[in-house]
Amino acid sequence: MAKKKDADKSAQNTDGNKQEKNGTNEDEEPNFDDPEGYVDNISDEDLLGDLLKQKPRESDGVESVVVVDGVPQVGPERIEKLSSVINKIFSKFGPIVNEYYPKNEQGHTKGYIFLEYSNPNHALEAVKTTNNYKLDKQHTFIVNLFTDFKKYEEIPDEWEPPEPQPYKDLGNLHYYMLEPDAYDQYFIITGNGSTVQVWQNSAPEPTKLEERARWxxxxxxxxxxxxxxxxxxxxxxxxxxxxxxxxxxxxxxxxxxxxxxxxxxxxxxxxxxxxxxxxxxxxxxxxxxxxxxxxxxxxxxxxxxxxxxFRWSHDDKYFARIGEHMLSVYETPSFGLLDKKSIKIAGIRDFSWSPSDNVLAYWMAEDKDVPARVTLLEIPSRNEIRSKNLFNVADCKMHWQKSGDYLCVNVNRYTKITKKDKDIKYSGMYYNFEIFHMREKQIPVDSVEIKETIHAFAWEPIGSKFAIIHGEASNANVSFYGVKTGQAPILLKRFEKKACNSLFWAPSGQFIVLAGLRNIGGTLDFVDTNDFTIMNSSEHYSACDVEWDPTGRYVVTSVSFWKVKVDTGYWLWSFQGKILKRFNIDTFCALSWRPRLPTLLSVEQQNQIKKNLKKYSNQFESKDRMRLSKASKELIEKRARLLKEFAEYRSKQMEKWNELKPKRLALRNNVDTDELVSDKNNVDEEIVEFFIKEEKTIID
CATH class of the missing domain: 2.20.25 (N-terminal domain of TfIIb)
Structure with a gap:
């Protein structure tokens, strides 16, 4: 017992010492107040940024509410019918979670209603689309967001003009068009997408303009x-x-x-x-x-x-998107629906804009006894300027010629149709092209029928020819057709059994590359379509893409690291198929030429230049010779500079070698082993012995 009391007393003394050292007492309450003069510089956003984004706002639940004015005033017996009409109009912008129809003492609607959507974006879309929507001759909807009322109440009585913003000079954004030798630019992506380089295709070697990592x-x-x-x-x-x-x-x-x-x-x-x-x-x-x-x-x-x-018209005045059984065309700069309503087209599948006119082409699928149809629609009048009925259609693809002179509709058709017990079965497939002559009166349509599978189609950018790849994939045929005013398309040339699956026309027309990309192996045929001669046949193994420069002078074939892991890089060719440069780059991903602005020359001026091209060829050839001579001069100067640097380096090392000669002699017992043999004139000699022949003599 005495030992236990002594132990307890010792423990109490130890705790007391600890408390004295810490300067605290068990009975005192801890103080968590900030010291005097302390400034808290950490905001709630830094500490709870993610949670504050989810914090409820006062406007939550109100931003999704729209107010529709101009609604018909009806009695209790017609409210249900009115509600179904309203839901049909407004439900296509999103699900309506709540609706309220204010009524007077007699139970009649007051002419305005409240609709709540599940998402504020749906409400905003409904306001922009249905405002000024004409329900009938007597009723036009005026639609606003519920939050707009508060916003308009807070508008100050006195208007203050906005302060003018200082002008920011961005410089000449089209400086690259002023290049005297018309060198084009291109960017390449390397390092599996981590590095971007911008190059200028100068001669004799490309010039790097910019390189950025993680751009x-x-x-x-x-x-x-x-x-x-x-x-x-x-x-x-x-x-x-x-x-x-x-x-x-x-x-x-x-x-x-x-x-x-x-x-x-x-x-x-x-x-x-x-x-x-x-x-x-x-x-x-x-x-x-x-x-x-x-x-x-x-x-x-x-x-x-x-x-x-969205797909845009050529002049940025309109853009359109396809919906379920409708086509919505919007106009700029108001960004509202054209004529405040969409175009109802039952069974619409696809559409495209003319590259030179505000004309829409769309096709609609067959529906029971109603055939498929391709229609040309003029915007903004919405007049149908041409239509063509099609039967037994499986699919359609529309291809505009770059100048908008022709439209080709590639139609995939079924060959056999059998009806049994109201079931329709299709078997077989054939293809035909419907060519619309857009510049001719009443837009005549010609047909070209192809019995074989179509693998690729491409219009000549400047001209009236088109090319198709058809037949078996391993040994396909390439056919060229010409289109003339008032005539059906004419077969100009057919190449049999070509290993290709892609067509790449030069931007200026006339020249085309028949390429077998990806699994075919990278075969390349460079064709001049004036006389259909194959200028060169070559191969870039595993090539994934072909890119013409904007002028049509050069073409690039590339192997992308995103598709192939070995032998990546790009090769530069002339338009005639002559290989100019090979750039083998590890982890090369993609290349893209910088587009050029449209030429300011008229068609007559361009034709005049083509006629007198030989007149300018001497100037081009002299420039090329000057570039080569300049390159040779630069190479000679570079070699001379390197030789001079080496001579200076060798002279310094010889001086150092001579300074160390006494030390070498001391280490070699004063025997000079640097020069093995020396004559009287101190001319170094070297004796070389080699075996000539061997003779044997027998002595008896």
């Missing part, structure tokens, strides 16, 4: 006229331009994966298919104004989207 998170692309280069990032898209490729503007759109330029580069469309991965950002499809960087309108894609969702 884009996924991919890059040129704008249609070559003004900008677009890069993808997690938070949006950036456009770069000028001689130093500075950032021109950026567009914030989280998770963007696709973009599309309008043909005249006025507008940009971005698409983020997985907005659910970015809380608070519910905009999937956005149209931007490139010059101002402002968001013009957002859209909600219906069903599975095929990119590009």
């Amino acid at each position: 884009s998170d996924t991919y890059i692309r040129w704008s249609p006229l070559g003004t900008y280069i677009a890069t993808f990032h997690k938070k949006g898209v950036a456009l770069w331009g000028g001689s130093s490729f500075v950032q021109i503007t950026r567009f914030s759109h989280n998770g963007v994966q696709f973009l599309d330029f309008s043909p005249c580069e006025k507008y940009l469309v971005t698409y983020s298919p997985h907005v659910e991965d970015h809380p608070g950002d519910q905009k999937k499809l956005i149209v931007w104004d490139i010059r101002t960087g402002l968001e013009k309108r957002t859209f909600v894609p219906d069903g599975p989207a095929v990119w590009p969702i």
